[in-house]
Amino acid sequence: MIILHHLNNSRSQRILWLLEELGADYEVKHYTRDAETRLAPDALKAVHPLGKSPVIEDGGKVIAESGAIIDYLIRTYGGGKLMPKAGTDAHEAYLEWLHFGEGSAMLPLLLAMYVRRLGDAGAPLWPRIQSEIGNHLSYMAGALGENAYFVGDSLTGADIQLVFVLEAAAVSGALANFPNLETYLARMQDRTAYKRAIEVGGDYALGG
Numbered sequence: 001m002i003i004l005h006h007l008n009n010s011r012s013q014r015i016l017w018l019l020e021e022l023g024a025d026y027e028v029k030h031y032t033r034d035a036e037t038r039l040a041p042d043a044l045k046a047v048h049p050l051g052k053s054p055v056i057e058d059g060g061k062v063i064a065e066s067g068a069i070i071d072y073l074i075r076t077y078g079g080g081k082l083m084p085k086a087g088t089d090a091h092e093a094y095l096e097w098l099h100f101g102e103g104s105a106m107l108p109l110l111l112a113m114y115v116r117r118l119g120d121a122g123a124p125l126w127p128r129i130q131s132e133i134g135n136h137l138s139y140m141a142g143a144l145g146e147n148a149y150f151v152g153d154s155l156t157g158a159d160i161q162l163v164f165v166l167e168a169a170a171v172s173g174a175l176a177n178f179p180n181l182e183t184y185l186a187r188m189q190d191r192t193a194y195k196r197a198i199e200v201g202g203d204y205a206l207g208g
C-alpha cells in the first residue's frame with residue numbers, strides 16, 4: 001500500500017490529487033505545520049532526512065521530491081494514463097514541464113514569500129523577483145495558449161505539477177495578467193479528483 005506523508009498547506013496536495021486521479025489504494029499520514037514558524041514537525045525527518053513533504057513510501061522505497069513522486073506513481077500505477085508514451089516528443093515535453101515546475105518556476109515565488117518579510121530592506125530584490133515571476137508565467141501562458149492541458153489533449157502529471165505553481169502565483173495576484181492561466185487553473189480545481197484530494201488533505205489555503 002502506498003503511504004503518503006502529507007503536510008497541510010503544501011506541495012503534497014499534488015500527490016493527493018494524483019492518487020485520486022489514479023484511483024490508487026493509499027494511506028495518508030498527516031503532519032501539521034508549526035503555527036508560528038510554518039515549518040514541518042521533526043517527525044517528518046524520521047521518514048526522510050530532508051524532513052519535507054511530500055514523501056511517499058511504497059514497497060520498501062522512500063521517495064521525496066514531488067516531480068520524482070509524480071513520475072514514479074504514474075509509471076508504476078498509471079497503466080499508460082497521465083503521461084505521454086516514452087520515446088515521443090510529447091514525453092520529452094512532459095519531462096521538461098515536470099522539472100520546470102520545481103527547478104525554475106517555484107524559485108522566484110518562494111523568494112517573493114521570504115523577501116516580503118524583509119519589508120523595505122528587501123526593496124532592491126523586487127525588480128528581479130518580479131521580472132522572473134513574469135518571465136515564467138508568460139512562458140507558461142504562451143505554451144498553454146487555448147489548449148486544455150500543458151501536454152497533449154488529456155491530463156498528465158505535468159498539469160498536476162504546474163497547478164501548484166499557479167496556485168502559489170495566484171496568492172500574490174500574479175496571475176491577473178494571464179487570463180488563460182486563470183481559466184485553466186479554475187478548470188483543474190473543478191476536477192472531481194482535485195476536490196476529493198482537498199477533502200482528504202484538509203486545510204489548504206492555496207486552493208481556489
Ligand SMILES: N[C@@H](CCC(=O)N[C@@H](CS)C(=O)NCC(=O)O)C(=O)O
Pocket residue numbers: 007009010011012038039040041051052053054064065066067102
Ligand atoms: N522541491 C520539493 C520541495 C519540498 C518542500 O519544500 N516542501 C515544503 C512544503 S511545500 C515543506 O515540507 N516545508 C516544511 C519545512 O521546510 O519545514 C518538492 O517538490 O517536493
